[in-house]
Amino acid sequence: MMATPILRIENISKRYGKKSVLQGASLEVNKGDLKILIGPSGAGKSTLLQCINFLVTPDEGRIWLDGQEVHYAHKRDLYAYRQKVGMIFQDFNLFDHLNALENVRIGMVKVRGMGKAEASERAVMELERVGLKDHMQKYPAQLSGGQKQRVSIARALAMDPMVMLLDEPTSALDPELIGEVHAVIRDLGNNGMTMIMATHQIGFASSLASEIVFMEDGRIIERGTPGKIFNDAEHARTREFCSKITELYGER
Amino acid sequence: MAGRPQLMRPSIFCEFCKRMPESLIAIGDALPYLLQGALVTLTVVIGAMALGLILGIPLAVGQVYGHPAFRRAIGLYVWFFRGIPLLAFLFLFYFGLCTALDINLSAFTVAIIVLGLISSAYQSQIFRGAILSLSEGQFRAARALGMSDLKAISFIVLPQALRLSIPAWSNEYSILLKDSAVTYALGVAEIMARAHFVATRTYQQLPLYFTAGVIFLLLTWAGTKGLRILEERVRIPGYTTHGM
Numbered sequence: 001m002m003a004t005p006i007l008r009i010e011n012i013s014k015r016y017g018k019k020s021v022l023q024g025a026s027l028e029v030n031k032g033d034l035k036i037l038i039g040p041s042g043a044g045k046s047t048l049l050q051c052i053n054f055l056v057t058p059d060e061g062r063i064w065l066d067g068q069e070v071h072y073a074h075k076r077d078l079y080a081y082r083q084k085v086g087m088i089f090q091d092f093n094l095f096d097h098l099n100a101l102e103n104v105r106i107g108m109v110k111v112r113g114m115g116k117a118e119a120s121e122r123a124v125m126e127l128e129r130v131g132l133k134d135h136m137q138k139y140p141a142q143l144s145g146g147q148k149q150r151v152s153i154a155r156a157l158a159m160d161p162m163v164m165l166l167d168e169p170t171s172a173l174d175p176e177l178i179g180e181v182h183a184v185i186r187d188l189g190n191n192g193m194t195m196i197m198a199t200h201q202i203g204f205a206s207s208l209a210s211e212i213v214f215m216e217d218g219r220i221i222e223r224g225t226p227g228k229i230f231n232d233a234e235h236a237r238t239r240e241f242c243s244k245i246t247e248l249y250g251e252r
Numbered sequence: 253m254a255g256r257p258q259l260m261r262p263s264i265f266c267e268f269c270k271r272m273p274e275s276l277i278a279i280g281d282a283l284p285y286l287l288q289g290a291l292v293t294l295t296v297v298i299g300a301m302a303l304g305l306i307l308g309i310p311l312a313v314g315q316v317y318g319h320p321a322f323r324r325a326i327g328l329y330v331w332f333f334r335g336i337p338l339l340a341f342l343f344l345f346y347f348g349l350c351t352a353l354d355i356n357l358s359a360f361t362v363a364i365i366v367l368g369l370i371s372s373a374y375q376s377q378i379f380r381g382a383i384l385s386l387s388e389g390q391f392r393a394a395r396a397l398g399m400s401d402l403k404a405i406s407f408i409v410l411p412q413a414l415r416l417s418i419p420a421w422s423n424e425y426s427i428l429l430k431d432s433a434v435t436y437a438l439g440v441a442e443i444m445a446r447a448h449f450v451a452t453r454t455y456q457q458l459p460l461y462f463t464a465g466v467i468f469l470l471l472t473w474a475g476t477k478g479l480r481i482l483e484e485r486v487r488i489p490g491y492t493t494h495g496m
Contacts, residue, residue, distance in 0.1 A: 055392055075400065083398035093393035097412045097488050107397040110407055141490025152393075159397060 004067050006031045006194055007085075007163050012051050012061030014044075014218075021047045022058070023218045029163065029196060034189050036205040036226075037198040039215035040241065045198035046090075048215070049165045052196070053085045054078060066162060083111060086156030086164040090171050092148040094140040094155070100127060100147075101136040104155045112159070119158075126154035130184050146177030150184055157188075164188070166197035202245055206230055214238045278456035279463050282447075286460075289446035290467050296363050296432045296442065301425060303368025308375030309414075313405055315376065316383050326376070333373035338434050341366050346438050363435035371428055378420040382413035415486050422479040426472045433468075443467055 005028040014022040022044045029035055037045040050056040052063065054072045063070045065084060071077045094103050104123035108114040114122075127133055130150040140148055149169055156164060169185065170178040182204050189195065189208055199205055205212060206226035213223045214233070222229065222238045230246070233239045315326045336344075346362045349355070357365075386409060394404035436445040447464035451457045483493050 053396060055396060079398045079400055081398075082396060087393070087396035089389060089393065089396075091387075091389055093387070093389035095390060095393070095408050095412075097408075097415065099489075106407065107399075110403055111398045139489040141488065155397070 003030065005029055005064075006066055007052075007196075008064040009052060010062045010064075012048065012058045012063075014047055014051060014056060014058050021218050022051065025061075025215075025218075025220050027196070027213070027220075029194055031194055032192045033194055033210045034208055035196045036209040036212050037196065037215055038200070038202065038205065038212060038229075038241070038245070039221075042217075043215040044218040045215055046167050047218075049087075049167045049196065049198060052165055053082050053087055055087070079111070083107075083159050084162045086159060086161035088149070088152055088156060088164065088166040088169045090168040092140070092145070092152050092172070094143075094148050094151055096140050099137050099139050100132060100143065100151045100154075103140070103151055104158050107155060107159050122158055123154070126158045127151070129157070129187075130154045131180070144177060145173045146180045149173065149181045153181075153184055153188075162194065164193055164195045166195060166199075168198050168200070170199065170201060200245060200249060202230065202242070202249060214241065216241075275456065275459035278450075278454055279459050282450045282454075282456075282460060282463070285450065286443060286446050286463060286467060289441060289443040290471065292360070292440065293429070293432050293442040294471065296360070296367065296435060296440065297425070297428050299364035300367035300371050300428055300432070303364065304371030304375045304424070304428075307368070307372035308379055309410070311372060311376035312379035312383060312413075313410075315380050317401065317405065330373045330376060333370045338366070338370060338431055339437060341370065342435060342438055359435070359438035359440045363432070363438060363440045367428060367431060367435070370431075371424060374424055374427075375421070378417050378424065379413055381420070382416040383409055385416060386412055412488075415483075415488065418479055418483040418486075422476045425475045425479065429471055429475065430468065 007027070007029040009025065009027040009029075012022055012025045013020070021042075025044070025048050027035065037048065039045055047056055051058040051061070054070075057072070063072075065081060070081045072081070094100075095106065098106060101120065101123050104126055105116070105119045108119035108122060109116060124133065124136065127136055130153055132147060132150055132154070135143060135147060135151075138147075140151075143151065153169075166185070170181050173181065178201065182201070185195070185197070186204075186208060197205075209226050211223055212226050212229040214221045214229060214235075214237075216237060222233060222235050224233075229238060230242050233242060311326050311329065315323050315330075318326070342362065345366050346357075346359060350357055350362065390408055390412065391404055394408040395401070399407070432442060433444040435442060436448065439445065443464050447460045451460040454460070487493055
């Protein structure tokens with residue numbers, strides 16, 4: 001018997017007015033998987049990720065975490081679920097009025113109800129893990145893009161998530177800063193964190209992904225191992241996109 | 253003498269100088285009385301600002317995040333309190349409502365309530381603008397951590413929005429300070445009421461109203477200066493409170 005997937009997404013759809021941005025997307029994510037979403041802008045990658053933790057409410061579809069269906073209309077269940085699903089944004093979204101340590105700590109204190117001292121200890125640990133122990137007292141405006149993204153990863157990790165969603169985590173970064181964020185994500189993967197990540201960095205994706213999911217026009221077109229998708233895709237559109245993106249972002 | 257006719261007519265300045273000692277004495281005599289009025293003015297202004305703050309924050313939050321019907325209701329509230337002149341409101345409340353409903357409130361209390369209600373309408377728009385100026389991602393990131401909307405607003409949105417509101421808030425202070433002079437019409441013993449009282453009895457109108465004006469200027473200066481210091485104090489590191 002197959003192990004139950006840690007996260008199961010079934011038939012998620014979302015429309016804005018007449019425009020359908022997500023049409024029946026389904027995913028099964030096992031523990032320790034790293035699923036990479038690729039596809040052109042407007043393909044629905046970001047919407048799918050935001051639907052997974054209900055920052056965008058899907059019009060249709062169901063989601064199970066660890067075998068339990070998420071009753072997102074029930075606020076208490078929704079808040080509890082979101083704690084278990086970490087979210088990393090393209091534009092970081094650190095809380096601008098809090099320093100790095102407070103950014104990591106606030107979720108533990110205000111959401112999980114931990115004491116300040118205990119939460120601070122944990123926050124220091126998480127910041128150390130992403131290599132920012134020396135920058136704890138700095139505010140977002142005093143950090144580089146790469147440092148901000150690492151703080152935001154530490155902030156998500158401090159909530160002990162079962163799954164992490166990463167929405168193009170390096171798209172807003174200088175080429176030189178991408179590496180430091182990738183190193184942190186790679187480290188997470190090696191430690192068994194389950195992740196779904198949208199990215200255009202296919203070099204990184206192919207070296208780490210357990211599965212690549214190609215999306216276009218709100219649909220999942222094709223999925224498979226990196227080797228299959230990048231070298232031997234079934235759909236012409238997948239091949240076209242992969243060759244273009246390889247040209248742009250260098251070799252894999 | 254014919255060559256310098258202007259000396260025939262004493263200038264206003266000379267007239268003022270001639271009366272200078274008399275004026276100074278009048279000011280000196282009235283000053284403690286006027287300064288007590290300044291205390292009354294300050295109490296009314298601080299009370300009204302506090303009331304406006306306490307009501308203005310939930311109004312702003314409701315108008316940004318609330319249910320559409322709720323937002324419309326707040327829109328009506330703001331329109332109502334910004335749309336009627338202060339003097340009309342004071343009379344309506346003090347001579348109208350209080351009499352009709354047989355409520356026994358002092359002019360001083362009514363002044364604070366009416367100024368506070370009007371200020372809450374203005375302050376709500378200050379806070380609303382500040383909330384809307386924040387990146388939407390701040391609220392989204394807070395919700396992604398599992399915060400309820402109320403927690404996200406209290407711990408993430410408002411601490412930032414209120415900081416951004418301080419410059420506009422110091423406007424509100426200086427406007428309220430000057431508006432408070434109108435409460436003289438109800439008989440609140442603030443600066444203007446006292447200046448008028450002394451002036452009509454001593455016939456020293458010019459020096460007394462002049463002094464009243466100077467007291468208002470000093471209060472405006474002190475208040476805006478204080479808020480500027482507060483703005484600097486709560487500044488988020490990495491941001492400046494000036495352009496460069």
